[in-house]
Structure formats: structure tokens, C-alpha cells
Amino acid sequence: MVQSVGTNAPRLDCHDKLTGRTKYLDDLDIPHCWFGGVVYSSIPYGRIIKINFDPSFDWGSVVTCTFKDIPGKNNTVFLTQDQPILAEEYVKHVGEAIVLVAAPTKEILSQARSHIHIEYAASVPVLTIEQAKDKATLISGKDNILAQYCINKGDLDVGFKEAAVVIEGEYQTGFHEHAYIETQAMAAVPRTDGGLTVMGSLQCPYYVLKTLVSVLNCGADRVNVRQLPMGGSFGGKEDYPSLLGSYVALLAKKSGRPVKLIYSREDDIIMSTKRHPSIVKHKTGVKKDGTLTAMEINVEFNGGAYATMSPVVLSRGVIHAAGPYRCDHVRSTAVCYATHNVPCGAFRGFGVPQTIFAIEAHMDKIAEALGINPLKLRAKNCLKLGDTTQTKQLLRESVGAAQCLDTVAKGCSFEKKWQAYRRQNQAARGKKNIQKGIGLALYMHGGAFTGSGESVMKTEAGLMLQKDGVVRVLTGCTEMGQGAHTVLPQIVADTLGIPLKCVYCEVPDTDLVPDSGPTVASRTTMIVGWLLTQCAASFKERLFEFIARTYRVEKTALKLVRASFVSGSKRITDFKTAANDYLSKVGELKVIERYKLPPYIQWDPATHIGDAYPAYSWAADVAEVSVDMDTFEVTVDKMTIAVELGRAINPVLVKGQMEGGTLQALGWALMEDMQIINGHPQNKNLQTYIIPTARDIPDWRVHIIEEPFSYGPMGAKGIGELPLDGGAPAIVNAIYNATGLRITEIPVTPEKLLRQCAKL
Amino acid sequence: MKVKRKIDLNGKVTTITASPVARLLDVVRGDLKLTGTKEGCGEGECGACSVLLNNEVIDSCLVLFGQLRDGDLLVTVEGLENKRGLNRLQRSFVKNGAVHCGACIPGMLIAATALLKHNKTPSIMEIKEGIAGNLCRCTGYGRIIKAIEEVV
Structure with missing residues (x-):
């Protein structure tokens, strides 16, 4: 049988993307459309005294909105509802929206924006975690805490008693910018029935809908949200479009016209969310042979002014804080603090890159303290089938950590090189211009929402039969470049037994598709793909009943193979004919089903104990670097990655995800230095916020390992976020191997290396 | 004020009338409705708006329409x-999985x-150099480089 799963089927959207036909929001010619813009806070914290509309400007030529124009509630609707759509009395961060403007041309818009002046009574802002802890100024609640968790496994005292050595370390990471190539972009278009279509570059149509219904104070039938092709997202368009969608909706309502709002790169960097800066402290007890006996972990995130996704980002971060290691006695505490910085939100990895950076840099420190090589230490402690994680989750199947470790290590002769570089570099210190090093990281990422989240979400998806045997996939899952709208049809095509070309995903529009949950959390392939296999089974069953009836054959003997219905060796009819017959004789064939979690999942959100995720994907990275000892420039020469993901639905897309995500990690580790000073982002364009170019890439080697997961489609698990988790520690560990300089705060800029070198 | 330019646009002689101070990017996307060319930063940093002008790659956000001359390609x-x-x-981009968000x-x-117009047999380093002015945040560039390498 012709299968699509497991092949490098070309993306279904690539032809249009390669010819310029794909219409992103800015490419749409919307008749009579006005241009929207935002006037935002220029101070990190203070009271708005007055909004001055300069009388020299003709205000009759434009439309403006303040919070007073909001018919419903003035806040986004997420886990917490603390973030206003438009500031009222106070502003809490630079870039917080105060006034919206829509104008018939971009020129008039720009003039209007520059004629609005905000008078503030500025206050002293709270900018760091330390200042937030001080509680002298309260931003959120009584303690400036946006979220906190504590996970306890075993007894730390017992664990530390068993230890021969206790090793401590502190690790820090900074703000991280998504830097999608297409900036935030949304439009609102009035419908003929008086309702509103809100569309644009967004990951989660139903999130935006939820906020719009509350902001506009209207029924869900008065507004529909449609996702358009997206020029990248990486989490950056998970929560932010709920704000931008509200802006365009308010402007369109007030002006009675379509309004398009596309951020300039500078506005995008100033206003949109970032990855949470972090401080992670480890205190670890180990036996002389390297066995981990106790792990005490403290995680602190800087959340910025509003909660956005912080409670769940922190939760996911702390669940992964002990890394892919077996240890009986673990206590992880985690707090996310509010500060007067731009809110931090979702960013590929969702808190995990920070905690994995810490544990993986720390493992190398432990290895050195014990005189064991980093590979052996990891191999000794890595989680295996039948082990439990720090949340006491029993690993029942599909645990590829050891295999990943073994594959990368063998793939690049890790031990041999690590020993050789260490010897050479110790001998040559200061005398060689270029010193080479090799570093390792082992990591995992839980797929899907945490705990029982997938049940709470009531995830739905479906299939609908079209004429001539075309099958339409009904899902709110969005295509943002990751390949979802190719991978999901591949899964459906194979489950049904029809060619891939007969399956396509409907445009994710809340009027057309059910709520499949947000396109986040590495959940689309594993959760929605699994649900679609269930839908396909029911869909096929309905067709079999029809064929059995029509052709008087035994239903149980029927199969759908290569788009033909067969009974034993006899071909009954083809899928196209059957589809047309079904539609004309029976009518619509539409199957919508709801996701059910694997039955064994037990989770206590209060203690964070239990089955945190249906399954983890596992990976190991080996980075090989050259450090220029004159300039302290670091070049990553080669990156070997092994990933265990259950089943690769489309291997070339998997490799693309692994390479692309790892390059984002490389940027975060070495060059992406988002400086926010006194609440003001300093690098407001791509000239000063440096992301990797083609010149910065290593030689990529990606190994795919498949250990099928019973509740994944064809055994598949998620990999969207995983690749961002491991790159940074592998690189930092390689820099140590090359130079003997242990940098615990990323990005590792040449300046930091120089300072560290001067200390020696 | 508007000016007129008669140029060879995608192989067709085309007369365009636009403001001389309009960005070429806006003329291409707006007046000519060729929205395949994208704006990523508007400052010549990302290369999303690259077009070929007389066989040279340029950032169309940094060139004004008035800078074009009659007969330009x-x-x-x-x-x-x-x-x-x-x-x-393009086919090599499909085959190598070089397209993500697009x-x-x-x-x-x-x-x-x-690059290939000026250098028929670029090395990998030359390919990297040739596309170093074009930022991609999705792919990790490896598949794009391979796609170019395969048509050499």
C-alpha cells in the first residue's frame, strides 16, 4: 500500500510559497481598508495624567480609541485576566498600548500618532527579580508573584546523606526575542451581517475569539477569527494576537471600516512578548560513582508586567528542571515575578530551555568535580523505561534518552575528542589562536498540555467528505511553518488508505473548524494527529456501512486500500465513486470527535505530582566549537543531534524542525543579547538584535530514532519545541572544553568570555 | 509629483508611474500588486524584500523608485x-524541504x-556568503543551502 507517513512528502503549501502566491495578511488587498497604529507608553511605570490630542491636527480625518471605547471588559482572557487591552490609569511597561489610531493612509496614520502626547507622573519601576522580591512597590497581588510551584519527590535530607559530594551552581539566561520574519499582523473586516471577521498572523484562533467576545461584549456568532498564512511565530503569536485582534476590532467597530494593523519591526520588538529571563540554582548530591542522590532546584523567572502565559510557562519549566535524570530525592521550587518590563510569554520551549540550560550546564560541572567524563555521568543517570521522573511519572514506553545519548556520542567520537581537546587546550593555554572544544547535552520535552489539560481543553477535530473523494480536515490547528497542514493530512491519508493529494486542511476559521485547542505545546501531531486517526476510523466505518449496503458485501471484510474498497481479493469500487455516491444518496459525511487522554493519566495540579505529559520526546546534542582566543569569537562547527520522537511522520520536516530550533538555541546561547535597560529595549531592530545568518550555521547532523508511543498517531510524539532545549548547554559545555572558561550566563558574548578570562 | 519609468519587469516591458520617493518595495507590492516580495524589517537587515535589479540583488526597501532608469531589468x-x-x-527547494513559513x-x-548568475559553481562557503543577507528564522539554513548546492 502506498504510504505517505514516513516519507518526505513535499509540504502542501510550498508551491505557493515558492512562487509568491501565498497571501499573508499584508498581501491581501482589502477594499476601503484603513491602517491602524498604536500609541504606547514610553515609560516603564507611572500614572497617565493626560492624553493630549494636538489641536493642530485634523482629528476628523482619523479614528482614535482609548479604553473608554471598549464596550466589554478591558482585558485579555487567559488563565489570569490582569492585562488590559488599553491602559487606563497606570502604565506598567514600555510599549503598553494607550491609544489606537486608524487612518486612511499610512502617512496620515504616522502624523496622527506623532500628534498624540501622553503626560505621565512617572514612578520608580521594579525591573529585576531582586527588586520584585523586595515588595516595596506592588505590581501584582500582595507579593509580586505571578505564579509559584513546588515539586517534592522523596526526602532531600536522606538524599544528601547518601551523597559523597554536594555541588552547587547558578545559571542565568536573558530576554529572548522571537524575531519571526513576518511581524505581528492582524486585520478586522466588518461583515455584511453586522458582525466582524478578525484575521491575521495568529497561532490560536479560539484564544483570540475568547478575548474578542469579552472585549466587544458580543455573542460568539458576531465575530469569527481566521488564521492566514503565517511568516513564523515560535510562540510569539500565541497570546499577543489577542491584544492585536482587539485593537483592530475596536478600530473597525468605531470606524465602520476594515482596519489592518501591521507592526513595524521596532514596534514589534518594543510591544510584543519575550522569553522569560531566568535564574536557576542547583544543589546536587552525588555518590563518587556519579549516581545522583539529591537534587535541590530553585527556579526564578522574570515575568514582566502581566501574567500572559507565565503560570504555565513556569509550570512546564519546573517540571523539566531535573532534566532527563533518575533521582529519588528531588525538590524543585519555582517562582515567576512581576516586574515593569515588557510581559514575557510563550516562546518555543515554554520555560524548558531555561531549566534544561541550567541542569545540562550543571551536569558538566558535576562531572568535572567527580573527574568523570560528561558522557559517562549522563549515561549513568539517564532515565530509562520503568524509571520515574521528578513528578513521579512512571515511564511506561517510548523512552529514547539512552539511545539518543549513545547515538550522538558514537556519531562524533565524543569521548575521544573530549579527552583530546581537554589535554591539548590545557597544554596550549594562551598559545594557540584557535582552540577547539566539544560539548554534550541530553534533554527531553513533554508533548501536549500538562497533566489533565488535554481533557479540560475539550479538544475537537473532524473530517468531512467532499465531492470526487476529497477529504477536508477540520481543525483549529494552524500552519505556521512547522508543517502541521502537511503532517495532519499525511496521517489522515494513511489511516483512511487514500493518497495524500486527496486530503487538505480547511482554513482555521472559528466559523469553519472546531476548537482543536491552541497550536502550541508540541501537541499538534501527537494529540490532534491521534484524534484525527480516531476520526478517520469512524469516517471509514461509515463508508464501509454504505458500501456493504450498496454492494451487498460483508462489512467486516471490507478494506480501503490505495483509494479502492476491497473485500478479500475483490475490488468493489474506488473511493472517488463511493464518495460521490455517498454524497448524492446519503448526504453529508462529517465526523467530529473529541480527544480522550490515555486512561492511566493521573495528575495533581496542586502538588505537580503524577503523569505530567502523555509522553516525552528525547534528544541529545553534541556541539563542536572553535574559540578564537584573540577575539573570543565562538564558531559552532558541527552540531550532531539525535532525536527520539516515536515516529517521524515526515522525516525531512523533522530534520528541518530540529535544525531550525537548534539554530534559535545557538542564537540564544551566543549572540541574541536583548538588552532591556530601565524597561526600554535597547536593540530595537535586526541590526542590533543579532540572529544567526547562513554564515553562523554549523554542519548539521540529525539522527532520527523511533520508539513508538501507543497513543500517538502511528506512534508519533511532538517535536516542535524540543530542539530549542538542548543547543545552548551543549555549546556552553563545548566552550568550557575548549577554553576552561565556565560561563553560566547566556548569551556567551566575546565580552563575557574576555571578562571571565581576565579573572583567571 | 510622479515620474514614469519604462523597465523590463519579469521579462515584460512595463511602464510604471509612481512617486520618485516611494520605496521600490511599495511600488512593487502596491502599484504592481506583486506581493510575493515581503517586508521583514524595512531597514535593509533581513533581505525579505530582495529583488534583482540589473542582475544584482538589492533590498527593495532601501531603493527609491526614482533611482530606477528606463531600460532597467x-x-x-x-x-x-x-x-x-x-x-x-524552486524545485530543488521543494525536494530538499527548504521551505517552512515561507x-x-x-x-x-x-x-x-x-549568486548563480555571477558564479556558476559556488562553493558551500560562497553559497552561505551569497545568502548571508537573507534572514531565515525557521529552517536553520542547512536545507536552503543544500537546495542551492544541488542545482550547481
């Missing part, structure tokens, strides 16, 4: 297909086309 992504559909380079792709194809 302008190629945008819409001009890359041949009679049979996707050209060799926002950088028109500019990337233009940069690669310019």
Missing part, C-alpha cells in the same frame, strides 16, 4: 517560474538566483 519572485512551472532552483523564501530565491 527588474525581477521579483513572480518572475522566476518558467513555462513548465517551477524552475530548477516569509524569507522569495528573497532567498532571489539572492540564490543572483
Whole structure:
């Protein structure tokens, strides 16, 4: 049988993307459309005294909105509802929206924006975690805490008693910018029935809908949200479009016209969310042979002014804080603090890159303290089938950590090189211009929402039969470049037994598709793909009943193979004919089903104990670097990655995800230095916020390992976020191997290396 | 004030009338409705707006319409297909999985086309250099480089 799963089927959207036909929001010619813009806070914290509309400007030529124009509630609707759509009395961060403007041309818009002046009574802002802890100024609640968790496994005292050595370390990471190539972009278009279509570059149509219904104070039938092709997202368009969608909706309502709002790169960097800066402290007890006996972990995130996704980002971060290691006695505490910085939100990895950076840099420190090589230490402690994680989750199947470790290590002769570089570099210190090093990281990422989240979400998806045997996939899952709208049809095509070309995903529009949950959390392939296999089974069953009836054959003997219905060796009819017959004789064939979690999942959100995720994907990275000892420039020469993901639905897309995500990690580790000073982002364009170019890439080697997961489609698990988790520690560990300089705060800029070198 | 330019646009002689201080990017996307060319930063940093002007790759956000001369040769992504559909380079992008979100792709194809016009047999380093002005945040560049390498 012709299968699509497991092949490098070309993306279904690539032809249009390669010819310029794909219409992103800015490419749409919307008749009579006005241009929207935002006037935002220029101070990190203070009271708005007055909004001055300069009388020299003709205000009759434009439309403006303040919070007073909001018919419903003035806040986004997420886990917490603390973030206003438009500031009222106070502003809490630079870039917080105060006034919206829509104008018939971009020129008039720009003039209007520059004629609005905000008078503030500025206050002293709270900018760091330390200042937030001080509680002298309260931003959120009584303690400036946006979220906190504590996970306890075993007894730390017992664990530390068993230890021969206790090793401590502190690790820090900074703000991280998504830097999608297409900036935030949304439009609102009035419908003929008086309702509103809100569309644009967004990951989660139903999130935006939820906020719009509350902001506009209207029924869900008065507004529909449609996702358009997206020029990248990486989490950056998970929560932010709920704000931008509200802006365009308010402007369109007030002006009675379509309004398009596309951020300039500078506005995008100033206003949109970032990855949470972090401080992670480890205190670890180990036996002389390297066995981990106790792990005490403290995680602190800087959340910025509003909660956005912080409670769940922190939760996911702390669940992964002990890394892919077996240890009986673990206590992880985690707090996310509010500060007067731009809110931090979702960013590929969702808190995990920070905690994995810490544990993986720390493992190398432990290895050195014990005189064991980093590979052996990891191999000794890595989680295996039948082990439990720090949340006491029993690993029942599909645990590829050891295999990943073994594959990368063998793939690049890790031990041999690590020993050789260490010897050479110790001998040559200061005398060689270029010193080479090799570093390792082992990591995992839980797929899907945490705990029982997938049940709470009531995830739905479906299939609908079209004429001539075309099958339409009904899902709110969005295509943002990751390949979802190719991978999901591949899964459906194979489950049904029809060619891939007969399956396509409907445009994710809340009027057309059910709520499949947000396109986040590495959940689309594993959760929605699994649900679609269930839908396909029911869909096929309905067709079999029809064929059995029509052709008087035994239903149980029927199969759908290569788009033909067969009974034993006899071909009954083809899928196209059957589809047309079904539609004309029976009518619509539409199957919508709801996701059910694997039955064994037990989770206590209060203690964070239990089955945190249906399954983890596992990976190991080996980075090989050259450090220029004159300039302290670091070049990553080669990156070997092994990933265990259950089943690769489309291997070339998997490799693309692994390479692309790892390059984002490389940027975060070495060059992406988002400086926010006194609440003001300093690098407001791509000239000063440096992301990797083609010149910065290593030689990529990606190994795919498949250990099928019973509740994944064809055994598949998620990999969207995983690749961002491991790159940074592998690189930092390689820099140590090359130079003997242990940098615990990323990005590792040449300046930091120089300072560290001067200390020696 | 508007000015007129008679240029070769994607193989067709075309007369364009636009403000001389309009960005070429806005003329291409707005007046000519060729929206394949993207704006990523508006400051010449990302290369999403790359077009070929007289066989040289330029950032169309940094060139004003008035800088064009009659007889200039302008190629945008819409001009890359041949009679049979996707050209060799585009087909190689499909085969190698070089396309993810697609926002950088028109500019990337233009940069690669310019590179191959000037250097028929670029080395990997030369390919990297040739597309170093085009930012891609999705792919990790490896598959794009391979796609270009395979048509050499």
C-alpha cells in the first residue's frame, strides 16, 4: 500500500510559497481598508495624567480609541485576566498600548500618532527579580508573584546523606526575542451581517475569539477569527494576537471600516512578548560513582508586567528542571515575578530551555568535580523505561534518552575528542589562536498540555467528505511553518488508505473548524494527529456501512486500500465513486470527535505530582566549537543531534524542525543579547538584535530514532519545541572544553568570555 | 509629483508611474500588486524584500523608485517560474524541504538566483556568503543551502 507517513512528502503549501502566491495578511488587498497604529507608553511605570490630542491636527480625518471605547471588559482572557487591552490609569511597561489610531493612509496614520502626547507622573519601576522580591512597590497581588510551584519527590535530607559530594551552581539566561520574519499582523473586516471577521498572523484562533467576545461584549456568532498564512511565530503569536485582534476590532467597530494593523519591526520588538529571563540554582548530591542522590532546584523567572502565559510557562519549566535524570530525592521550587518590563510569554520551549540550560550546564560541572567524563555521568543517570521522573511519572514506553545519548556520542567520537581537546587546550593555554572544544547535552520535552489539560481543553477535530473523494480536515490547528497542514493530512491519508493529494486542511476559521485547542505545546501531531486517526476510523466505518449496503458485501471484510474498497481479493469500487455516491444518496459525511487522554493519566495540579505529559520526546546534542582566543569569537562547527520522537511522520520536516530550533538555541546561547535597560529595549531592530545568518550555521547532523508511543498517531510524539532545549548547554559545555572558561550566563558574548578570562 | 519609468519587469516591458520617493518595495507590492516580495524589517537587515535589479540583488526597501532608469531589468519572485512551472532552483527547494513559513523564501530565491548568475559553481562557503543577507528564522539554513548546492 502506498504510504505517505514516513516519507518526505513535499509540504502542501510550498508551491505557493515558492512562487509568491501565498497571501499573508499584508498581501491581501482589502477594499476601503484603513491602517491602524498604536500609541504606547514610553515609560516603564507611572500614572497617565493626560492624553493630549494636538489641536493642530485634523482629528476628523482619523479614528482614535482609548479604553473608554471598549464596550466589554478591558482585558485579555487567559488563565489570569490582569492585562488590559488599553491602559487606563497606570502604565506598567514600555510599549503598553494607550491609544489606537486608524487612518486612511499610512502617512496620515504616522502624523496622527506623532500628534498624540501622553503626560505621565512617572514612578520608580521594579525591573529585576531582586527588586520584585523586595515588595516595596506592588505590581501584582500582595507579593509580586505571578505564579509559584513546588515539586517534592522523596526526602532531600536522606538524599544528601547518601551523597559523597554536594555541588552547587547558578545559571542565568536573558530576554529572548522571537524575531519571526513576518511581524505581528492582524486585520478586522466588518461583515455584511453586522458582525466582524478578525484575521491575521495568529497561532490560536479560539484564544483570540475568547478575548474578542469579552472585549466587544458580543455573542460568539458576531465575530469569527481566521488564521492566514503565517511568516513564523515560535510562540510569539500565541497570546499577543489577542491584544492585536482587539485593537483592530475596536478600530473597525468605531470606524465602520476594515482596519489592518501591521507592526513595524521596532514596534514589534518594543510591544510584543519575550522569553522569560531566568535564574536557576542547583544543589546536587552525588555518590563518587556519579549516581545522583539529591537534587535541590530553585527556579526564578522574570515575568514582566502581566501574567500572559507565565503560570504555565513556569509550570512546564519546573517540571523539566531535573532534566532527563533518575533521582529519588528531588525538590524543585519555582517562582515567576512581576516586574515593569515588557510581559514575557510563550516562546518555543515554554520555560524548558531555561531549566534544561541550567541542569545540562550543571551536569558538566558535576562531572568535572567527580573527574568523570560528561558522557559517562549522563549515561549513568539517564532515565530509562520503568524509571520515574521528578513528578513521579512512571515511564511506561517510548523512552529514547539512552539511545539518543549513545547515538550522538558514537556519531562524533565524543569521548575521544573530549579527552583530546581537554589535554591539548590545557597544554596550549594562551598559545594557540584557535582552540577547539566539544560539548554534550541530553534533554527531553513533554508533548501536549500538562497533566489533565488535554481533557479540560475539550479538544475537537473532524473530517468531512467532499465531492470526487476529497477529504477536508477540520481543525483549529494552524500552519505556521512547522508543517502541521502537511503532517495532519499525511496521517489522515494513511489511516483512511487514500493518497495524500486527496486530503487538505480547511482554513482555521472559528466559523469553519472546531476548537482543536491552541497550536502550541508540541501537541499538534501527537494529540490532534491521534484524534484525527480516531476520526478517520469512524469516517471509514461509515463508508464501509454504505458500501456493504450498496454492494451487498460483508462489512467486516471490507478494506480501503490505495483509494479502492476491497473485500478479500475483490475490488468493489474506488473511493472517488463511493464518495460521490455517498454524497448524492446519503448526504453529508462529517465526523467530529473529541480527544480522550490515555486512561492511566493521573495528575495533581496542586502538588505537580503524577503523569505530567502523555509522553516525552528525547534528544541529545553534541556541539563542536572553535574559540578564537584573540577575539573570543565562538564558531559552532558541527552540531550532531539525535532525536527520539516515536515516529517521524515526515522525516525531512523533522530534520528541518530540529535544525531550525537548534539554530534559535545557538542564537540564544551566543549572540541574541536583548538588552532591556530601565524597561526600554535597547536593540530595537535586526541590526542590533543579532540572529544567526547562513554564515553562523554549523554542519548539521540529525539522527532520527523511533520508539513508538501507543497513543500517538502511528506512534508519533511532538517535536516542535524540543530542539530549542538542548543547543545552548551543549555549546556552553563545548566552550568550557575548549577554553576552561565556565560561563553560566547566556548569551556567551566575546565580552563575557574576555571578562571571565581576565579573572583567571 | 510622479515620474514614469519604462523597465523590463519579469521579462515584460512595463511602464510604471509612481512617486520618485516611494520605496521600490511599495511600488512593487502596491502599484504592481506583486506581493510575493515581503517586508521583514524595512531597514535593509533581513533581505525579505530582495529583488534583482540589473542582475544584482538589492533590498527593495532601501531603493527609491526614482533611482530606477528606463531600460532597467527588474525581477521579483513572480518572475522566476518558467513555462513548465517551477524552475530548477524552486524545485530543488521543494525536494530538499527548504521551505517552512515561507516569509524569507522569495528573497532567498532571489539572492540564490543572483549568486548563480555571477558564479556558476559556488562553493558551500560562497553559497552561505551569497545568502548571508537573507534572514531565515525557521529552517536553520542547512536545507536552503543544500537546495542551492544541488542545482550547481
